[in-house]
Amino acid sequence: MKIFTEKTQIQKFIRQIKDQDLSLGFVPTMGALHQGHLSLVDEAFIKNDMVVVSIFVNPTQFDNKEDLKKYPRNLEADSVLLEGYGDKLIVYAPTVSDIYEGHAIAEHFSFDGLEFEMEGKFRTGHFDGVGTVVKRLFEIVTPDNAYFGKKDFQQLAIIKKLVEKHQIPVNIIGCDIFRETNGLAMSSRNARLKEDYKQAAPFIYKTLKTAKEKFGTKSAHKVTEWVENEFANHKLLTLEYFIIADAETLKSVKRKHKNKSYRAFIAVYADDIRLIDNIALN
Secondary structure, eight states: OEEEOSHHHHHHHHHHHHHTTOOEEEEEEOSOOOHHHHHHHHHHHHHOSEEEEEEOOOGGGOSOHHHHHHSOOOHHHHHHHHGGGGGGEEEEOOOHHHHHTTOOOOOOOOOTTGGGSTHHHHSTTHHHHHHHHHHHHHHHHOOSEEEEEGGGHHHHHHHHHHHHHTTOOOEEEEEOOOBOTTSOBOOGGGGGOOHHHHHHTTHHHHHHHHHHHHHTTSOHHHHHHHHHHHHHTOSSEEEEEEEEEETTTOOBOSSOOTTOOEEEEEEEEETTEEEEEEEEOO
């Protein structure tokens, strides 16, 4: 396993890979790696000769600066988790100055309205920050294939739109949500949950699964109303939003239509930890 901290170093190495006509997979992360991240790396290894994993906590996508400050950083522990992949794995762990060259400011993007739904309503400027860093990483790494988890389904849709609109030559692959044994979507934030909230958090996925069952016979409005009531009566978890949306446009649904794909999206606070999840409804 090779670790690079500067873009000039990794770009030189990637040129050597490309000269050998080897395929390159890419898994961008913000570190604090867990089995969910490793499932993406496993997917990347299936269809690529070499894989780059980036570890970079991107400041431009945090609307809450306190959240940025608290975000876990441990390159040593992350490297230990990745060691088993051997020489086919490359780690890119840059500094903020290496990525942004002294100007850590988000570009403004248009994602054809995808950025204004769900997370976009609650996290001002978040997707401009995501678009900025992902576009920059694609320019540096120049991967053939890039892998993203469906836990951040809206982000996945936005990155696909980014690639389409900016004609970036990379194939975007969405990977299934990796869950803990209790159903909770795996996230770096889970490690920060206090014990009572950790015990309560699986209620999120349990509620999503029941919502999916109800969506078969009830309207989107009725299902949403039921979910809101479930969380209103919960002692520890606070619902920020529950939205049933068109899986392509991400716009909330008022009436179901045949031959349309729908997805339920949820954001919940467990104390001061914000957890998101989603589920396909049909």
